[in-house]
Amino acid sequence: MAKPGPKRMRGLDRAAVTRSAWSLYRETQRPGAPGLGARVLATPRLLRDALGGRYPGVGPGKLAALAVLSAVYLLSPVDVLPDFIPFVGWTDDTAVLVWFLAGLTRESGRYLEWAQGRTESD
DSSP, X not given: OOOXXXXXXXXXXHHHHHHHHHHHHXXXXXXXXXXXXXXXXXXXXXXXXXXXXXXXXXXXXHHHHHHHHHHHHHHOSOOSSOTTSTTGGGHHHHHHHHHHHHHHHHHHHHHHHHHHHHHHHO
């Protein structure tokens, strides 16, 4: 009987990370959607407004928790794939980093749409 392979955490699978990055790219290319550059430039404002409680799209606790958990995983010596294996050991760390940054970039697009809606209604 074959031994089942290790379970992969959602977001650590290379194919899932690739799909997420591709979907983010397609989202930025949608007509009327904020482009990638605008999203990256809006990220500091998103962080300021989310942590200050002014942006209702993501709570400050959730944002801080995701950032801390991602940082702990990246800095932790315990990994799904050990870092001492050259290149292969860094793939899970890269996947976590891409997952976090893609989520932040995706949220910054929603933030820009929220901010634009606020300025139009003022």
